[in-house]
Amino acid sequence: MLPQTTIKRMDALGTLAQQGKRINGLFRLLENPFLWQEAYSRLYANKGAATRGVDNVTMDGFSEDRVLNLIKLIKENRYHPKPVRQTYIPKANGKTRPLGIPTGSDKLVQEVVRAILERIYEPVFKHTSHGFRPGRSCHTALEMVKYGWTGVKWIIDMDIKGFFDNVNHLVMMRLLERRIDDHKFLRLVRGMLRAGYMEDWQFHATYSGTPQGGIISPLLSNIYLHELDQYMEQIQMKFRTGKGRRKNKVYTKFAWKVESLRKKYRELRESQADQSALTMIRKDIKLLKEKMGELKARDPMDQEYKRLWYCRYADDFLIGVIGSKADALGIMDQVRLFVQETLKLTIAEEKSGIRHATENTRFLGFDLRVHSEPSCLRQIKRNGVYYTQRVISEQMQLHIPMTKLYGFAEKHGYGNLARLKATHRYGHNEISEAEVVLAYNAELRGLANYYSIATSAKIEMHKLFRLATGSFLKTMARKRGTTVTKAAASLKWDGGFAVLQSNSKGTARYYKLFRLKDLERPQTLGYGLDSVQAPTMYTFSKTELLRRLSARECEYCGKKGGYFEVHHVRKLKDIQKGKLPWQRLMIWRRRKTLILCIDCHKQLHAGTLPSWMRKIAK
Numbered sequence: 001m002l003p004q005t006t007i008k009r010m011d012a013l014g015t016l017a018q019q020g021k022r023i024n025g026l027f028r029l030l031e032n033p034f035l036w037q038e039a040y041s042r043l044y045a046n047k048g049a050a051t052r053g054v055d056n057v058t059m060d061g062f063s064e065d066r067v068l069n070l071i072k073l074i075k076e077n078r079y080h081p082k083p084v085r086q087t088y089i090p091k092a093n094g095k096t097r098p099l100g101i102p103t104g105s106d107k108l109v110q111e112v113v114r115a116i117l118e119r120i121y122e123p124v125f126k127h128t129s130h131g132f133r134p135g136r137s138c139h140t141a142l143e144m145v146k147y148g149w150t151g152v153k154w155i156i157d158m159d160i161k162g163f164f165d166n167v168n169h170l171v172m173m174r175l176l177e178r179r180i181d182d183h184k185f186l187r188l189v190r191g192m193l194r195a196g197y198m199e200d201w202q203f204h205a206t207y208s209g210t211p212q213g214g215i216i217s218p219l220l221s222n223i224y225l226h227e228l229d230q231y232m233e234q235i236q237m238k239f240r241t242g243k244g245r246r247k248n249k250v251y252t253k254f255a256w257k258v259e260s261l262r263k264k265y266r267e268l269r270e271s272q273a274d275q276s277a278l279t280m281i282r283k284d285i286k287l288l289k290e291k292m293g294e295l296k297a298r299d300p301m302d303q304e305y306k307r308l309w310y311c312r313y314a315d316d317f318l319i320g321v322i323g324s325k326a327d328a329l330g331i332m333d334q335v336r337l338f339v340q341e342t343l344k345l346t347i348a349e350e351k352s353g354i355r356h357a358t359e360n361t362r363f364l365g366f367d368l369r370v371h372s373e374p375s376c377l378r379q380i381k382r383n384g385v386y387y388t389q390r391v392i393s394e395q396m397q398l399h400i401p402m403t404k405l406y407g408f409a410e411k412h413g414y415g416n417l418a419r420l421k422a423t424h425r426y427g428h429n430e431i432s433e434a435e436v437v438l439a440y441n442a443e444l445r446g447l448a449n450y451y452s453i454a455t456s457a458k459i460e461m462h463k464l465f466r467l468a469t470g471s472f473l474k475t476m477a478r479k480r481g482t483t484v485t486k487a488a489a490s491l492k493w494d495g496g497f498a499v500l501q502s503n504s505k506g507t508a509r510y511y512k513l514f515r516l517k518d519l520e521r522p523q524t525l526g527y528g529l530d531s532v533q534a535p536t537m538y539t540f541s542k543t544e545l546l547r548r549l550s551a552r553e554c555e556y557c558g559k560k561g562g563y564f565e566v567h568h569v570r571k572l573k574d575i576q577k578g579k580l581p582w583q584r585l586m587i588w589r590r591r592k593t594l595i596l597c598i599d600c601h602k603q604l605h606a607g608t609l610p611s612w613m614r615k616i617a618k
Helices: 004-018 033-043 064-075 104-124 138-148 169-179 183-193 217-239 249-270 275-293 325-341 402-411 433-453 457-480 484-491 535-539 544-550 581-589 598-606
Strands: 084-090 096-101 154-159 197-199 202-204 307-313 316-322 353-356 361-363 366-371 377-382 385-390 395-399 496-502 508-512 564-568 593-597
Touching: 004 104, 033 064, 033 104, 033 544, 064 104, 104 183, 104 217, 138 307, 138 395, 138 433, 154 325, 154 361, 169 183, 169 217, 217 307, 217 325, 249 275, 316 325, 316 361, 325 353, 402 457, 433 457, 433 496, 433 508, 457 484, 457 496, 484 496, 544 564, 544 593, 564 598, 581 593, 593 598
Parallel strands: 084 197
Antiparallel strands: 084 096, 154 316, 154 353, 197 202, 307 316, 361 366, 366 395, 377 385, 496 508, 564 593
C-alpha cells in the first residue's frame, strides 16, 4: 500500500494550484518508489518500451534496484538526461519530421515528473484546451466548435511556426516557477529541456524546444500555451458586447399583427359571429405566419452584438468572431503580438488568415463551415406526424474533405475513387481469408469512427465504402482463383459479406466485413465539461504486472527471494514462431513481459537459458 501521507500530498497538489499557491516539496515526492512503479506500469505496454535510445537501454530489465539507483542518482544530483536518438517519420504532406527516442531510464524519469506536473496543472487548464489531456480528444474539440459556435461570421486560423522546436526555455522555466517553488525539481525539468539529441552519432545541443519525442513534451506544451488560453479568455471578456441580438423589426411587427388577429378571432367566436369572418381571420393569420417563417426573429447583422470563441488542440487553434471583418483583423493582430512578444514564438503567415464562416476552414482533418437554411422553417416527421419547426440559424457544420477520402483510397490500394473503379490488393495471397477481412475492417472502422461526428458522415463516406467493398471482393476473387461474381455469391451473409473460418479447436466463426450501416451514431461528449478524475483513481493503481513483480518469484525457474527483473518483447508477434521454452511460455500466457531472476535474465540474453522450465499452473 502507498503511504497515506503521499496519497494526501498528491491529492492536494491540484487544490493548491487552484488556490494560486506556489508548491514545494515535489523533489521529495520523487523519492517514493511507488510513484516509479506506477510510472512503469503505464509505460511497459507501449511499443516504444522496447525501442532503444542512444545507450541501447530499453524498459527491459526493470527492477526495484533500477528504481532505487535512479532515485539515488537524482537525490545526489548525479542524474543527467541523455540526448535522444533522432529519427525521421513521414508526414501527411510527403515531408518528414524529426522524432526523438529517449533512453529507457529517461522515459521512466519523465513519466514520474509528468504525473506530478499533471496533478498540478490539469485542474487549472482551461476548458478550451483539448490536446493531450485526460478525457479529451480531437472529438471534444470538434464538438465544442460544432455545437458552441452558432452564428459565427469570421474564422481566424493561425498556425505557430515549428512550435515544438521553438519553445523558449527561459519562458518555459518562468511559467513553471509561477506555480512551483522547488528549485531541485525545476532543475530536473531544465535538464530534460537541455538534453540535446544525437543524429548520425553527432551530438546537437538544444537551446529551444521541448524534449523531442519525450513523454513530458505534450504536457509542457500545454503549460506553455496555457498563457495563450488565459489571454484569449481576457480578450473574450473585453470583446463581449450586448446581451443578445436586437429583434427584427419586421418580424416583430408581423408577430404583433398575428397576436391582434388572434385576440379578434377569440372575441368574434365568443360573440358567435359569422363563420366567413372567422375564416378570413384564419387565412390572414396563416399568411402572416408564412411571412414570419421567411424572416429571422433576431437581426443577424446587429453591430452592437459581438462574441468571440476560441478552441485549441495542442498548437493548432481557431478563433471564431461574431462581428465585422475589421474586428477579426484587430483580434488577429492582438494575438500575433502576444505570441511574438510574450511567448517568443512566430506565426506562420502563409498558413494563417481570416475566412468568412461560410468558406471551408480545415481543422483537425475536418472542413468547418457555417450553414444557413434558405427557409427559417422546416418540416420534421415524428411518429408518422409532420411538425413545423424553426431551424437554428447559421449553425456550424463539420464535413469530410474529399481529398482525405481520395488519399485514403490511394494509400490503402482500394482503387480510383473518382471513377469508382476498384482494384485488388497485392500481397494478400500469403495470409488467411480471415486476416484479409480483419485488415479491411481495421482500416475502414478507424476512418468511420473518426469521421462519425461529421454532419453527413454516412453520405460523404458512402462512395469510399462502395470502392472498398469492390476492392475486397476483387482481392478475394484473385485469392480463390475465381470471378468476382462467384466470390460475392459465396461470401454473402447477413446482408453483407463474411468469411467462414475454423480455428485450431475446430470451431467455425464468421468474420464479417465492416459496413457503413454498422457505424453507430456518436454520443455527445459534453464539450463544456472540465471534470477531473479523483487522483487516486488513476495515479496509484495496482497493476497485474506489479503484483507479479512483488511476488518475488521467477516465472521460468521458480526461484523465490532475491532480486528480479522484467523481460520485455516489443510484441508477441515477434516471437510467434519462436521455439525456445521462454518464447513458448510468453506466447502461452499471452504476455509481453516475463518476471525473471537475475541469473535467468542474463542467460536469456546470452542465449544460454536452460531448455527446462517449471510447470506453471493456469
